[in-house]
Amino acid sequence: MKETPAEKKSRIRKVLPAANLPALFLLLLFFPASTALPAEAQKGLSVAVFVHADPGEGEASTAYLEHLSGALAARLAGEGFRVLPRGGGSSSPAFAAGDAGSGAAVLTAARALQADAAAVGSCAIQGRRLFIRIKLYDVRTGKLEAAAMEYGLTGLSGYNLVEEMVDRLGPEMANYRESYDPDEPLTDEVMAGLLLHSPDEGMEVAYESGAPFGRVEDGTIRPPYVPFRVGSSIDLIKSKPGHHPEVETVTVTGGINEVNLRPLARKFRHETSLYWSNGQSLGAGAGYRYYPYPDYLFIGADYQFFAQHDFKAGSSPVLHNDLSLAAGAYLFGAHTSRVRLGLSGGLGVVTTSFTRPDLPVYTDYYINYFSAFVDLNYRPWSFFLHMAGRISLGWGNNILGRKQMSEKIGPPVSLGVRKKW
């Protein structure tokens, strides 16, 4: 609901201490917060610019305050802020009514102006020395986002000092604007405690930056108490021999946090598979893989048996035995991904027996120059489709000669299931 000007005025008066009003009013010098602004500065975070002289300075610092106000407004606009126009900032009654030096007064005045941020600058002159302070507040959270203090000689060099200070704060202004989070929690409540449950006995758990704080025993681990703010997220690093380490993020709630951690994924080093290939309907294949780098990099051996037989009188079954070695890796998809893709290559030999004593056993050596496979992963089981590019070498007493070993209905494709352990 939008606040009416009368309501706003009433609220401001309730907030500010009435006793300070006359003194502050006399002390403060008012300057226009901004003049001409770049067009892009009309959007984005709104900022109210306040300036004030320290008590007792009188008109001595007026010129510097005027320059400081203008430099701040220009710099903020240049960094992408929407600087509230003339009529806001130091001329705000709320600011004038409060303790101009305190953050509370600045924030109160800025809230009254519905600004997202507040920049406040002040000047003080002691003898020939000029003191300048600049602060930038986030109005919603009240956090001090940037600040600087400097002193130098009065006179013309004082103007240069003002410019240099404002310029030095530029990166911090930009950083604040870029990292601005309108939903940042306002609460300062912290959790009462953390209790972790896990099926992985002996698993070590650590906070994001630190050594493990303990092992899971009897399904539970109680971390040392750290007063994490409610609503914040903490990363827990879980590790256990024979398992893939994992980072699990927990969002802290109020009270005692009891969290059931996800079980760690085991590192699988062995795999066996069973499959069926096109062009080899009268047969099947089986394979074994060893993973030196668990779940990702493998070497393996495959054996396929298939027969050709036309079931006609006079024909004899032809038996093929295909033994191959391969090395490969899963290149796409983590070990826990539902779909994983990989490549492999290797070599092999197919022996062909005609089950007749007067015909020799033929051997066809081949190179598996490119194999691609896709897994549908349901650890430890997965279903896979495997396509192979093979060239027979034509060595020795062979049948195929040197050729691409493509099936007549396309490349050799195997469909199968594998189990890892």
Added chain:
Amino acid sequence: MVNGALRKILGVWAVFIAAAAGSLLFPGCADFFAMSAFPSYLPGLEKTVNIRSRIPWEKGSVFSDIWLRAVTSGSGKRFLVMGGNFDNSGVQNGFFLVFSRDLKHRGGPVTSEDVYGAGNVYRIGNAAGPAPGSGSDSILLAFDAPPNSLVAYDVASGTVQPYADIFGLGTHWNLNNPGIVNPVTGDAYYFQQSGMTAVEIKAISGMAAHTPYTRDAFATPLGETLEVFLGVAPTPDRSGAVLFFKGFPSGKIFASAPIALSGPLAGGALITTDDTPFPVVGGVQYPENVFAAPGGLVVERDGYWRFLRTTGGRVEGPKKEEWDRYSWTFAPEGDLYYILDRESLQLSSVRTWW
């Protein structure tokens, strides 16, 4: 969610399991799933030999036009003749190799240089049986060497003799149809297309004084012309022959009733196989994909071999395999056919599937 995914996976598997089961129940389905990288004729393989060392080649030779013919000699012995050309240093020569039907090397190479002398190099023509002189082991070899390309090759002695082309057969690029030998009389006959309406039979051996003898075996059926003469096959007792041709415009294959070869040639009645394995118009790659065989005709269409029985019906055979790589031939007698792997130069005998 997992159950849903499992159901989908099992659904995919069900398709393959059903396909595998279907492949056992239905031969056509089995063909589809059994078309491996290995040749489909392997289940019928009887014997295979490597003939690379038999070929008169020099390093860098290029071979071309390699083919196989199953022929019968004048003595009734059956041979397998492999012919081809080789290009040595840019000069082409034709050559023949002769094998027995069990793939033992029996003769050759006979090159065009052997026959016509050095410098007279000619491309290969064809081979056929029988040769003159009933009872000899001679077979006819034909080079592309006008005016008379025919020579008689005696397998037993390995000698080559000019053959008098009394029928004016000339250069026999199309001496494709194996001759038929009558085992009783020793007469041998050669068949070729004569115009668009008839098949001509010539007796080329055994006839007294080599008297030219020709006749039309049959007339084409009403409304049809003889588009392509497809071949001739002996009857089981080899006393007669059945002729095949493709009719136009029907595209059907027509077969003659068995024609007796003894005595005066008796004309046979025409029968129709009622099978149309070819496109109605054109498309026949004669003669490589059509072979006459006892009891019917071996044809290839859509990549598959079939045996069409003259009594009706067909028997599906193996897949044709890679045409560029293999040469096929079918023995007009017997239950074997032959395949030459032109890449590896492996010669194989395979049991017929019907």
